[in-house]
Amino acid sequence: MAAGVTVEDVERVAQLAHLELAPEEIEPMLRDLNAILDYVAELNQLDTTGIEPLAQVSELENAAGSEPRSDRLEPSLPRAAVMLQAPETDGTFFKVPKVIER
Amino acid sequence: MPIETRAAESFVEKPKTFAALHEEIAAGRTKAADLANEYYERIEEKNPRLNVYLSLTKERALAQAARIDDLAAKGDPLPALAGIPMGIKDVLVMQGAPSTAGSKILQGYQPPYDCTAVARLEAAGAVLLGKLNCDEFAMGSSNENSAYGPVRNPVDTERVPGGSSGGPAAAVAANLAVATLGSDTGGSIRQPASFCGVVGVLPTYGRVSRYGLIAYASSTDRVGPFAANVRDAATLLGVIAGHDPKDATSSAAPVEDYAAESDKPAAGLRIGVPQEYFAEGLDPEVRAAIEKGIAALEAAGCPIKPVSLPHTKYAVPTYYLVATAEASANLARFDGVRYGYRSPRSATLSDMYSHSRDEGFGAEVKRRILLGTYALSAGYYDAYYLKAQQVRRILAEEFLRAFSQVDAIVTPTSPFPAFKIGEKTGDPLAMYLADIYTVTPSLAGICGVTVPCGTTKAGLPVGMQVLARHLGECTAFRVARAVEAAEI
Numbered sequence A: 001m002a003a004g005v006t007v008e009d010v011e012r013v014a015q016l017a018h019l020e021l022a023p024e025e026i027e028p029m030l031r032d033l034n035a036i037l038d039y040v041a042e043l044n045q046l047d048t049t050g051i052e053p054l055a056q057v058s059e060l061e062n063a064a065g066s067e068p069r070s071d072r073l074e075p076s077l078p079r080a081a082v083m084l085q086a087p088e089t090d091g092t093f094f095k096v097p098k099v100i101e102r
Numbered sequence B: 001m002p003i004e005t006r007a008a009e010s011f012v013e014k015p016k017t018f019a020a021l022h023e024e025i026a027a028g029r030t031k032a033a034d035l036a037n038e039y040y041e042r043i044e045e046k047n048p049r050l051n052v053y054l055s056l057t058k059e060r061a062l063a064q065a066a067r068i069d070d071l072a073a074k075g076d077p078l079p080a081l082a083g084i085p086m087g088i089k090d091v092l093v094m095q096g097a098p099s100t101a102g103s104k105i106l107q108g109y110q111p112p113y114d115c116t117a118v119a120r121l122e123a124a125g126a127v128l129l130g131k132l133n134c135d136e137f138a139m140g141s142s143n144e145n146s147a148y149g150p151v152r153n154p155v156d157t158e159r160v161p162g163g164s165s166g167g168p169a170a171a172v173a174a175n176l177a178v179a180t181l182g183s184d185t186g187g188s189i190r191q192p193a194s195f196c197g198v199v200g201v202l203p204t205y206g207r208v209s210r211y212g213l214i215a216y217a218s219s220t221d222r223v224g225p226f227a228a229n230v231r232d233a234a235t236l237l238g239v240i241a242g243h244d245p246k247d248a249t250s251s252a253a254p255v256e257d258y259a260a261e262s263d264k265p266a267a268g269l270r271i272g273v274p275q276e277y278f279a280e281g282l283d284p285e286v287r288a289a290i291e292k293g294i295a296a297l298e299a300a301g302c303p304i305k306p307v308s309l310p311h312t313k314y315a316v317p318t319y320y321l322v323a324t325a326e327a328s329a330n331l332a333r334f335d336g337v338r339y340g341y342r343s344p345r346s347a348t349l350s351d352m353y354s355h356s357r358d359e360g361f362g363a364e365v366k367r368r369i370l371l372g373t374y375a376l377s378a379g380y381y382d383a384y385y386l387k388a389q390q391v392r393r394i395l396a397e398e399f400l401r402a403f404s405q406v407d408a409i410v411t412p413t414s415p416f417p418a419f420k421i422g423e424k425t426g427d428p429l430a431m432y433l434a435d436i437y438t439v440t441p442s443l444a445g446i447c448g449v450t451v452p453c454g455t456t457k458a459g460l461p462v463g464m465q466v467l468a469r470h471l472g473e474c475t476a477f478r479v480a481r482a483v484e485a486a487e488i
Helices: A007-016 A023-045 A079-083 B018-026 B032-050 B058-074 B116-123 B166-173 B190-196 B230-240 B258-262 B284-299 B312-333 B349-360 B363-376 B382-402 B428-433 B439-444 B473-485
Strands: B053-056 B085-089 B127-132 B179-184 B199-202 B222-227 B271-274 B304-307 B408-412 B447-455 B461-468
Touching: A007 A023, A007 B363, A023 B312, A023 B363, A023 B382, A023 B428, B018 B032, B018 B058, B018 B230, B032 B053, B032 B058, B032 B085, B032 B127, B053 B166, B058 B127, B085 B166, B116 B127, B116 B179, B116 B230, B127 B166, B166 B179, B166 B190, B166 B222, B179 B199, B179 B230, B190 B199, B190 B447, B190 B461, B199 B230, B199 B473, B222 B230, B230 B258, B230 B447, B230 B473, B258 B473, B271 B284, B284 B304, B284 B408, B284 B447, B284 B461, B284 B473, B312 B363, B312 B382, B312 B428, B312 B439, B363 B382, B382 B439, B408 B473, B447 B473, B461 B473
Parallel strands: B085 B127, B085 B179, B271 B304, B271 B408
Antiparallel strands: B053 B127, B179 B222, B199 B222, B199 B447, B408 B461, B447 B461
């Protein structure tokens, strides 16, 4: 089964992922995605009817007593230290380009 | 840091053992500060060629070394890793130190907190020298996807060190750190350890906290050590393992004395050999080296039994769907709002997101985000993502069944030894297939150790992957010690 990803598919998925690909990036990406998706189509050889999906492995480990942590207030990172890393901030909020036009 | 180009040469040098260094420091014959400075001199000399370190944390390292020297001068008991010079893969955050994950999008980022595993190393006395190069966001099998240039393999500088933890593996091989910390999602500790001829550990999923590990695929991401010998790797796991309230998936199972357990002989442990890992595509010299390793285990008193893992060929496609789907969600956080790179071309909020991500991410990261987004998108979710999760269960249960018959399973870590820089960069799929022996244990959540097991005629290291069931680290270490002792 050929995956048959099209240029429009790549552009649509890029938009979903907030990735603006340069025009020269589209063609190689299309080629790679089709090659990879053709390869992963091997999975269709397997009948997986009735098999429960495995999203994470902790259930296989029989880990004893991994209890939920207590619901207690704990200090989080100091605001000043976090804001120091922001590209643009007034010290309290993260600043971004204006979203709503008046 | 710029990389020089020259003819191939070897930088291999074996670090001293923890036991030897501990004894020297405790007796006052070696000062931790002098040792750290000695390593910084070596780094200054050799890093321009190898490109192993991305940044150095000198102030923090020398302050820690001074604390250790004070303790030693007073004759106080020293912690387990007192004065041991170590390096940290750049996907593990250190407070106030650059933590780039090998990406331009995190250039200049200085996290406001420490990764749990890093904090535990330091609490045990380790001296953290700096941050180590890796594939961007740990996505790669050769370290050629780093935004800061490739790492060169100390065994042969024309070859890759493996990936994504190329820096951590190469640092130990070239003695630019006595030991290092890396991360493994689909083979990123085991494969570079095998390419560079050092020991690498894949702990059981949940055994080591992921807090402070910059996430790639959260359901298979592990933090684990590299060392020059199995016992030191076991000591490191004992330090970093254990429950952490900051990682809800971290295991509450008690931490064992891995180093002491690794001293026990392997005799009597049943060793499984899966035929599917010795099929087409395996380099004949790698096969010959691993067969010698298996013969050595038999000579050490381990019964060798064939086991079957018939779905192995589905592991790479399953892994690349699961991992990229999780990556597409995890990497959504890099949007230019709270930290990291923001594009100057940001007239609107939407532009800001897409331009920052387009300019900040490299080609492989974009490829994986797009693949993962595609596999999760409406109309394709069932065919790709759900299907892969179903096959993941088949693969995991297959391993559990095999472990009802044997105590450990041994395989080659990689189908071939270290390849040439540039050899596979044009073909992403060929690069993915380099992970064929490492991705199934990742998906299953089991543990393993890769241990040097001979070399090819050209002198390239071969690694044996020793796998054990969930929380079976002690068994894996015992078997790895027996392979190491055989000096193949």
